[in-house]
């Protein structure tokens with residue numbers, strides 16, 4: 472059994488990790504931290520876990536994390552990079568759900584996260600945890616920086632277009648119009664996620680610049696092997712879980728005859744967590760709710776030169792905790808789908 476620790480067990484991605492790992496046949500939950508709730512049984516805070524998780528929270532200093540095989544950090548940015556060196560030195564693998572190990576350029580990290588990076592050698596070593604792009608590197612990694620929720624949808628949505636030897640679309644004018652439910656903002660109390668602010672309302676934010684832009688640009692450029700330019704506009708929508716990304720790309724004249732549906736189907740053939748839907752589909756966020764699936768539909772309105780790619784995922788699962796478990800399965804030589812075969816929840 473893989474001994475798993477979770478730092479930040481009281482947040483939304485932490486409790487999502489608990490939900491997934493409690494049903495994972497190859498895992499023994501060993502430590503779950505909370506700075507404020509030391510000693511409280513996990514199931515007292517989250518009754519949904521009664522009968523599934525018998526552990527109590529422990530404060531991070533008492534959690535004996537170095538006795539685990541792998542530790543997930545479901546914490547704000549900056550926490551994992553302070554603790555990862557000691558854990559790795561003790562032979563523990565680390566999977567960070569925050570952004571500490573996503574952006575490779577330390578100056579860029581400082582600019583967007585407002586803090587200098589404290590372990591540059593580990594930043595270089597860390598593997599970006601997007602299995603459909605980086606599977607082989609993940610297999611041998613001891614430190615994973617998991618992608619952000621929006622970046623997962625944008626990178627997998629654009630990957631088949633950019634992974635070709637020559638450009639098929641105008642790669643200097645990619646446009647991503649993305650919407651997220653409020654759980655993307657975490658469980659902490661903030662005015663903009665109050666019911667009276669977020670319900671019955673719909674707004675864009677971060678248009679001037681959002682920290683997921685440099686991360687996604689870095690990822691798309693790695694996929695393409697060329698420079699790309701992306702405009703990313705996130706929106707907050709009145710739902711709890713889910714991301715819906717509408718991605719636009721202008722087809723180049725020399726690619727007009729490409730069968731893009733077939734291109735996407737080929738690219739993701741055999742991928743257990745990416746579903747390329749039949750032509751004409753409109754995927755809904757609820758078709759992936761609480762599951763690790765990401766669904767994609769490829770459209771070419773009126774047969775013209777604009778591609779419209781629709782992508783849905785659950786921000787807490789494929790956008791965070793599920794993707795973390797997927798990486799863990801790969802790192803420990805398990806079937807990638809172990810513990811991740813949940814059918815989405817309707818309605």
Ligand SMILES: NC(=O)C1=CN([C@@H]2O[C@H](COP(=O)(O)OP(=O)(O)OC[C@H]3O[C@@H](n4cnc5c(N)ncnc54)[C@H](OP(=O)(O)O)[C@@H]3O)[C@@H](O)[C@H]2O)C=CC1
Nearest residue numbers: 479481482483484505506545546568569620655657658791
């Ligand atoms: N929500 C989402 O959809 C996604 C989130 N992420 C990223 O995952 C991380 C967690 O997000 P989320 O679960 O939403 O956040 P929450 O705000 O819901 O939870 C944060 C958790 O971190 C703990 N924590 C806070 N500060 C510290 C600290 N200094 N040391 C140890 N533990 C600490 C808190 O526990 P306590 O106060 O009890 O100690 C809490 O359990 C973030 O970095 C986020 O950006 C990534 C993708 C998607």
Ligand SMILES: CC(=O)N[C@@H](CCC(=O)OP(=O)(O)O)C(=O)O
Nearest residue numbers: 569570619620651652653655656
């Ligand atoms: C709706 C909402 O607020 N979403 C968050 C992003 C989600 C996320 O957790 O991403 P990171 O891991 O990079 O922080 C935001 O836009 O800041």
